[in-house]
Amino acid sequence: MNSENFKIVGVTRNIVTIEILDSTQFTGQFNIGSYIKIPYQCDSENYIIGIIKNYRIKNIDSPIPESTISQPNFVIEVELIGSYKKYDNKYLFERGAHGIPLPPNNGIEILNDDDYCNIYSCKIEDKEMFTFSNLIQDENIRVPVNGNKFFNKHFAIVGSTGSGKSHTVATVLQQAIKEKNVGYDGLNNSHIVIFDIHGEYVKAFPIANHINSNNIKIPYWLFDSDELSDLFIESNEQNSHNQVSQFRYAVTENKKKEDLLNKAESKTPQDRIYFDTPLKFNIDEIINYIKNMNNELINKKKNRIPTSKTGEEILNRIPKYFEQVIEFDKINSDLVNGPFTGDFERFILRLETIRNNPRLKFLFDDAYTLSLEDILKQFLGYNSNNSNVTVIDLSGIPFEVLSITVSLISRILFEFGYYYKKILAENIDCETPLLLVYEEAHKYVPRSELVKYRASKNAIERIAKEGRKYGVTLGIVSQRPSEISETIFSQCNNFIAMRLTNPDDQNYVKRLLPDSLGDLTDYLPTLQAGEALLIGESIIIPSLVKIDFPVNEPKSTDIKYLDLWKEQWKNVNFENITKEWKK
Ligand SMILES: Nc1ncnc2c1ncn2[C@@H]1O[C@H](COP(=O)(O)OP(=O)(O)O)[C@@H](O)[C@H]1O
Ligand SMILES: [Mg+2]
Incomplete structure (x- = not known):
């Protein structure tokens, strides 16, 4: 558009109102939905691209001079969609646009850089400043947040796919592991665990503690009641309460038995061992027990004592039922069914299927040689090479155990904080503050009440509610904030x-913003990749910022289809693929 033919008469955040002065220039070209380009007022080389939302004829009620009747002035409203700027003599279109800068007027001053810097930093002490972005309106201004306030309460990063969330996670964490007091070399004392569902972050943290489905160590005996029920019990089965009660009883008794046998580790008093105490139990013995309960015959005339095929009277079910599968046979008419005989056919089938499923080997292999300490060190990066960041690549974890895997890890890291605090002096809350980052958090803590999410939801909600006291905080990353559990966001x-x-x-x-600033959210649909609205206790005023680009980028999850398709036909090694499949 040529600037003599139009006049900008109003600008809001994403709408520019334009009066068309000489409509003859545009006849036939304007339609609702047409795209137009508008030059920045002080800069005729760069444009904003907008789409016409509506138009009206100006001053329809005022007397119209004869000469203009045939060519009325139009006022059009244009919604801004992007910018069209010249870089190295080439125009580039980018999504997102932020109104049109007005030339400064006499008497009114635009804040200068010093004013801005002062506003952002006046309330933050130097040693608490943590910076990872610039102001959008003025790219020279760094925007610090109060780093203590940012990390010691939970934070959330939300945005549609492609808005730059993963890059932001990378930038913020890369900055955090770099921060150091003077006077030492080596790692700082930051402790970060990333739940990486798409396998993006190994690239962003090349020297970190990398855990994936091939090396993860999660022994089944560490699962708690919710998690074990999730794994083994079909909640919609008619007798699921019997399954739960017998399973719980067997596990608790087995833990007591195993703890007595265990010479190396310190013992827990027997009356303090519960179903959820993090002690080992033997899954094969539990399966034996359930099979025996399912098969048993008892003597109705003799105190209902179970009696085997060989006539042996089993006075003490525990530990006999753990040791082996006993054969029962109706050797005389006094033998009748036990309380659960025949009830557990499907339950046994499920227990055995899971126990023998090669994809779930990582839950059972080596489970007995691992200690709770080994597991904690694994997830906290206390290995031969200590690491600030632990990336748990969940992309290879079978779907059916994803929720309980996330739940178990979250839970034991929370409990680590809880018990650590107990051994510290009264006036110290925490020595090693921990941050747990959940990518695609709506997959673990959705609003949904479905059973399949129960375990991970409970574990993460507990951290949301209580984690801060023990130095465990959350970083929630999601493209669907409205689908995340209310409990999480409210914290x-x-x-x-x-x-x-x-x-x-x-x-x-x-809803998160105070009323006076609520319409800052009008910006949200027009932000460019890497731009964000920063809101919260750690920043003096909600601000629109451009997040720094990370030093090492997370891996792109986009597959370059066309690039790959353009290459020459590739031969596929089907044998290796199916071998992997069947592993
Ligand atoms: N701070 C940034 N500055 C410039 N470009 C960015 C920035 N953050 C992200 N981008 C670009 O946006 C794209 C999407 O980023 P990504 O972090 O994968 O988004 P999301 O995780 O929200 O899907 C990336 O290809 C990246 O190049
Ligand atoms: Mg992402």
Whole structure:
């Protein structure tokens, strides 16, 4: 558009109102939905691209001079969608645009850089400053947050796919592991665990503690009641309460028995051993027990004592039922069914299927040689090479155990914080603050009440509610904030809201802002990749910022289809693929 033909008469965050002065220049070209380019007022080389939302004829009620009747002035409203700027003599289009800068007026001053710096940093002490972004309106201004306030309460990073969440996670954490007091070399004391569902972060943290489905160590005996039920019990089965009660009883008794036998480790008093005490139990003995309960015959005339095929009277079910599968046979008419005879056919089938499923080997192999200490060190990066960051690549973990895997790890890291505090002096809460980052958090802590999410939801909600006291905080990353459990979000104090296109999600973020600033969320749909609205206790005013680009980028999850398709036909090694499949 040529600037003599139009006049900008109003600008809001994402709408520019333009009066068309000489409509003859545009006849036939304007339609609702047409794209137009508008030059920045002080800069005729760069443009903003917008789409016409509506138009009206100006001053329809005022007397119209004869000469203009045939060519009325139009006022059009244009929604901004992107910028069209010249870089190295080439125009580039980028999504997102932020209104049109006005030339400064006399008497009114635009804040200068010093003012901005002062506003952002006046309330933060130097040693608490933590910086990972610049102000969008003025790229020279660094925007610090209060690092203590940012990390010691839970934070959330939300935005549609491609808005830059993963890059932001990488930037923020790379910065955190770099921060150091003077006077020492080597690692700082940051402790970060990333639950990486797409396998993106090994690339962003090349020297970190990398855990994946091939090397993860999760012994089944560490699962708690929710997790074990999730794994073994079909909750919609008619007699599932019997399954639960017998299973719990067997596991508790087996833990007591195993702890007595165990010479190396310190013993837990027998009356303090419960179903959830993190002690070892033997899954094969539990299966024996359930099979025996399913088969047993008892003598109705003799105190209901179970009696085997050989006539042996089994006075003490425990530990006999653990040791082996006993054969029962109706050797005389006094023998009748026990309380659960025949009830557990399907339960046994499921127990055995899971026990022997090669994809779940990592739960059972080596389980007995691992100690609780080994497991904690594994997830906290206390290995031969200590690491600030542990990346748990969950992409290879079978779907059916994903929720309980996340649940178990989250839970034991929370309990680590809890018991660690207990051994510290009264006035110290924590020596090693821990941050747990959940990518695609709506997959583990959704609003949904479905049983399959129960374990991970309980574990993470508990950290949301109580974790701070023990130095365990959450970083929640999600493209669907409106689908995340309310409990989690209500506990987050800092938000990095990136481009959000879904109105439900925008409203969700809007509710977090004070009324006077609520319409800052109008920006959300027009933000460019890497741009964000920073809100929360750690920053003096909610601000629109551009997040720094990470030093090492997370891996892109996009497969370059066309690039790959353009290459020459590739031969496929089907044998290796199917071998992997069957492993
Ligand atoms: N701070 C940034 N500055 C510039 N570009 C960015 C920034 N963050 C992300 N991007 C670009 O946006 C794209 C999507 O980023 P990504 O982090 O994968 O988004 P998400 O995790 O939200 O899907 C990346 O290809 C990246 O190049
Ligand atoms: Mg991502």
